[in-house]
Amino acid sequence: MAFFEGTQMTAGYGDGPDIISSCSISANRGEIVAILGPNGAGKSTAMKAMLGLLNLKSGSVTLDGEDISKISPQDRVKQGISFVPQTRNVFAELTVRENLEIGGFLREEGLDQMIENIYDLFPILSEKKSQIVGQLSGGQRQQVALGRALMSEPSVLMLDEPTAGVSPIVMDELFEHIIKVKKTNVAIVMVEQNAKQALSISDRGYVLVTGQNKFEGSGEELLNDPEVRRSFLGG
């Protein structure tokens, strides 16, 4: 059994139709798992279901063998799951340091030490620590968002399109940061549009189509699978 696992998840928004049905995703510590697929495939929904932002109609979510399907997103955060939303993922009116402090809001101790660790991971944040985050560039903001999420020392980090709207150079830089985070023994689940680049840094990938698992395998397998290439990677 994987460290963080969503099994046979079926869910939708409110009373609407099911967006994902019998979708299964798992991730182990120190592993990057990419969720890919065409628009409207339910990638973000699958991730939100694992975080508890929407209720499962059937299926379950487990963390380290414990069933967490019934507990609220806030409580899942306390259990060590951290989430970086696609939009509005920083406190734009607060300074970089304050963003990190809020990220470590639940920490009883070691706040300053942890902030130093984040500065080591993202050196640019140390330079900009007193700046209002709203004034930073897109790539720097994403680093703040990652830093905030890491402040709680999560065992699972979920990223919803971390590279949306940033330039290709910044994207490469962000992927490098994500690999650094992985090396700290965190399980990373990410939804990505840039499928090729995402697979190249991922240990495993899932391709969802209309809310169901269509393909899964290691990053390399998916990259080399002719059918996946044809349908999702542009030949």
Add this chain to the structure above:
Amino acid sequence: MDFINAIVVLTNFTIIPALAYGSQLALGAIFVTLIYAVLRFANFATGDMMSFGTMFAVLLTYYFQSIGLGLGFLPTALLTIPFAIIMMILYMLLIDKFVFSYYRIKKSPPVQFAMVSVGVMFVTQAIIRIIIGPSDRRFLDGEKFILKATEFKEMTGLNEGLTLKSTQAITIVVTLIIVSIMFWFLNKTKTGTSMRAYSDNEDLALLSGIDPKRVVLITWVIAGILATVGGILYGLDKSYRPFVYFNNMLPIFAAAIVGGIGNPFGAFLGGYVIAFAEILITYAYKRFIAYLVPESMEPDSLMQLLSTDYKFAVSFSILVIVLLIRPSGIFKGKTI
């Protein structure tokens, strides 16, 4: 000499009263802005909540006077502030629990919240009417003046007197203390930072483990302190007429909007902007000008731009102008 006399006239009749009045407005405006930033609605019960807190200060002042408890040359009302604040906070929390929390859980739009707050306003007015009645009350005791006009004239030998009422000095000092503590709290403490984070991005705040109930509670506590202190200072300076507070809501909202609604520092400065505008525009400059120009050119009229009856028109005009030209306020709004 004439020049100094002119300055003294202006200070005595505009600057000192405007600083005191501005402080009272500033406290109310920060209250409005804080509720708007954290709870996301315009609270129309602001004026009457200030009145409610002041009511307890008035009643307790009478009680303390009857048992002979006082602060000597300072008004007894200062002694009642902590008790009045506690009553005010309890009332606000009660209202929040039975009224506002229902709409918060339902995620009602801000307009609905504003309408609900109008209901709260009527209920609060009714409670005040039942408990203390609508009549005018003075509850100021102790030394009335720090500096009397006659004393000032004797001291300086000038024609014009400068008065400093104790209530004016108390208002300015107390406001500065309260506001400094509040800004320190919001900017330097963990709880204050979490409030600002909640105001900035509610969803992300929840995902970071911030407890929304705690943020709401602390907001009402701070709001209770601001409303009560602002109300008591205004009541001491003028007199306590319960329903005047309702009228004061116009300059208070104007101050909050001028400062950029949601921005407490803007609201603080906005209070003084509105107060100075109201007083400078409605002041009769005849005596001031008479000192500055030769006798032959002395004005016959009062040299008053607007009668004091229209002072609310001034804040209303500022409100409209700001909304037309710079809707985000002089300082950018929506941040605490």
